[in-house]
Amino acid sequence: MSAEIVAAARGSNSLLPDFDAICDTGGRFAGTESEAAARNYLKRRLAEIGRRQPFAHEVDYLGWTRGPAKLERLDGAAQSFDCVSLVRSPKTGAAGLTAELLDLGRGTEADFDAHAADIPGKIVMVRHEYMFSPVTIHRRRKYQWALERGAAGFLIACHVPGAGPVTGSSGATPERGIPAAGISAETAAALTQNGPAKLRLTIDATETKTTTENLILDLPGKTPEWVVLSAHIDGHHLAESAMDNATGLAAALAVAEVMAPHMHKMARGLRVGFFTIEEWALAGSAAYVDGLSEAERDTIKIDVNLDTIAGSPNLTALTSNFAKMESWLQATAAGHGFSLGAHRPLMANSDHYNFARHGIPATRLVAGFDERDSDIKYVLTPDDTRARIREQDFRNATALTAALVAEACSLETLELR
Numbered sequence: 414m415s416a417e418i419v420a421a422a423r424g425s426n427s428l429l430p431d432f433d434a435i436c437d438t439g440g441r442f443a444g445t446e447s448e449a450a451a452r453n454y455l456k457r458r459l460a461e462i463g464r465r466q467p468f469a470h471e472v473d474y475l476g477w478t479r480g481p482a483k484l485e486r487l488d489g490a491a492q493s494f495d496c497v498s499l500v501r502s503p504k505t506g507a508a509g510l511t512a513e514l515l516d517l518g519r520g521t522e523a524d525f526d527a528h529a530a531d532i533p534g535k536i537v538m539v540r541h542e543y544m545f546s547p548v549t550i551h552r553r554r555k556y557q558w559a560l561e562r563g564a565a566g567f568l569i570a571c572h573v574p575g576a577g578p579v580t581g582s583s584g585a586t587p588e589r590g591i592p593a594a595g596i597s598a599e600t601a602a603a604l605t606q607n608g609p610a611k612l613r614l615t616i617d618a619t620e621t622k623t624t625t626e627n628l629i630l631d632l633p634g635k636t637p638e639w640v641v642l643s644a645h646i647d648g649h650h651l652a653e654s655a656m657d658n659a660t661g662l663a664a665a666l667a668v669a670e671v672m673a674p675h676m677h678k679m680a681r682g683l684r685v686g687f688f689t690i691e692e693w694a695l696a697g698s699a700a701y702v703d704g705l706s707e708a709e710r711d712t713i714k715i716d717v718n719l720d721t722i723a724g725s726p727n728l729t730a731l732t733s734n735f736a737k738m739e740s741w742l743q744a745t746a747a748g749h750g751f752s753l754g755a756h757r758p759l760m761a762n763s764d765h766y767n768f769a770r771h772g773i774p775a776t777r778l779v780a781g782f783d784e785r786d787s788d789i790k791y792v793l794t795p796d797d798t799r800a801r802i803r804e805q806d807f808r809n810a811t812a813l814t815a816a817l818v819a820e821a822c823s824l825e826t827l828e829l830r
Contacts, residue, residue, distance in 0.1 A: 414678070415819040418671050419749055422815030423808050425667040431458065432663035432807070436653040436799045443647040443690045444476045444623060451646055452626060455662065455687055459630040462670050467630040467685075472700045474625065474690055475587060477501050479650070480617030482594055484568075486604060487511070488611040494603065496594040497651065498616045499552075499569070499583035500693060503590045509615035510592050512536045512565045516605050520569075521550060525558040533563035536612050538601060541572045541579045543790055545721075545729075546783045547756065553584035553694075560584075560591055566614050567593040570601035576794040580649045582692055592616045595793075627697050628687040632673055638681035640821040641716040642668060642814075643698070643764050645691030648797075655799040656780075657792045661719030662687065664811040668818055679822040681714060688764050691720075698764035702771055714827045716775035717817055718765035722810040723802045724788040725781030729754035731762075732776050733769035738829035742776060742817060749816040751809070754782060774829040778814065780806070 434454055439447035459467040477500060484496040513535050517524045520539025525532070537559040542549045552569050559567045571579040579595040592614055596604075604610050628646075631639075644661035648654025669685050676683060688697035702710070715738065722728065732739035732755050739755050746753035759769055760777070768775035781789035788801040821827055 414675060415816060415823060418675065418819040419812050419816045421671040422668050423812035425671065425811065427670060428663055428667040428808065428811055429804070431666050432659055433799065435659040435662055436655050440650040440652060440654045441646060441648040442650040443625065443693060444478060448647055448689065452628065452689065455646065456628055458666055459628060459685065462666070462673050463630045463632060467628045470627040470629055470701055472625050472627060472690065472697050474623065474696055476621045476623035478619045480619065482617070483615040484594060484596065485613045486610050487613055489607065492603070494596065494600045495578060496596050497578045497580045498618060499581060499593040499595055501585040501590065502583050502593040502616055502618060503585060504618045505592050505614060505616045509613040510536070510566050511613045514538055514604055514610040514612050520555040522558060525562055529562050532559065534565050536566035536568060536614060537564040538568040538570060538604065541569050543572065543785045544792055545779055545781060545789060552581055556584040556593060560589065564591055566591055568596055570596050571598050571794060573790050573794065574598045576791055576796050579793050580651055581793050582694060587620065625689050625697070627689060627701050630669070630685040632669065632676045632683040634676055634679035634682040634822060636681050637712050639684045639713050640681055640818060641684045641686055641713055641768070642818055643686040643688060643716055644719045645764055646687050646689040647692050649692065649793060651795045652797045653799055654797055656724040656789065656797050656801060657721045660721060660723040660802065660807060664719050664722055664814055667811050668815045671815060672818065672822070680825050681822050681827070683818065683822055691764055695761070695764055695767055698767040702767045710771050710773055713768070713773050715821055715829055716765055716768040716773060717814065718763055718775065718777045719814060720763040720777055721779050721789060721792060723780055723807040725784050726806045726809065727754065727784065728778055728780055728810055728813060729756055729782035730776045730778055731760050731765065732757050733759045733765060735774045735829060738774040738776065741829055745817055745820050746813060751813045751816065753813065756782060772830065778810070780810065
């Protein structure tokens, strides 16, 4: 039966139409019409697959709406540069924030420590990094180091020349933050010419309490146990958020669709979880998993989280320190003719993290891990578009997901803790 499901998933007639439809809604930034349109489309598709409406799990959160942002160099010949405010950045007010630039290069903790005396009152600039690597330093860590050392503002420069500005979450909270924006590699170079620059950064934004929805569809099996297949809905406004994460959403739909007719024979059920506000520190999945009782969490045997599964032909499982699960994943993949890499340390870079921190075996499947020249380098830039996706890679990733999910649902016993 598993081989039949894998073949059906690989050849899914709905995979590419669903992918295109999700990309057509835009970047799906949380709280926008784009996100709502995508959620409505996914709700309809889940209802078709499950023959009933999915459960809409409401999540209250502090919404953040991006207004105009502007970066100016004030010394010498005045210049203006494009920039993008990072998610949850505080606004500056109409007069903007005026301060000297301090370029900390990559922005390691050692860089911040070495310049600790110079940081207070400055706008600190660091470099974005390839997102999926054992040595990546996340922008939120760099932001926190800048904040802790008294910086007045924060800039992060794209690491890919010609890709435009980079976006992402800032790490600011309503109680504590400094204005933050993403810029291009070319802007960073211009700002460091002719000595330290004097800058004015102007950011407008509004915060409002609001509500959104995670979507949960249960396809029951023969026991009360569950395999969770998850992916996140929201993205960023610069492009289509195609790799991150229309790929995961469309693949999850395809796998659920081919699994649905077989679920009455399966040892455990399949729960599809489409979480939102993932780009806001994984807030949607945190609200969902935290809200489950301990008994409900115990029924979940594994979470297979799909996030950025195309953009490279190579997939890696981030296995969250669950060694037994890691062995099972790789053996199962190999048994179906797939190669699957593994990276064991727990990484808080997608929704699997909120399952893992509650002791639930959880993995994220991601393409291009530690492949710095892959198309994954364009995630969070204006080049995260469907043109970056190769159909064969996408179909292979979907088929591998189907192999893992079908085996997890069908085995008489599954204990991966």
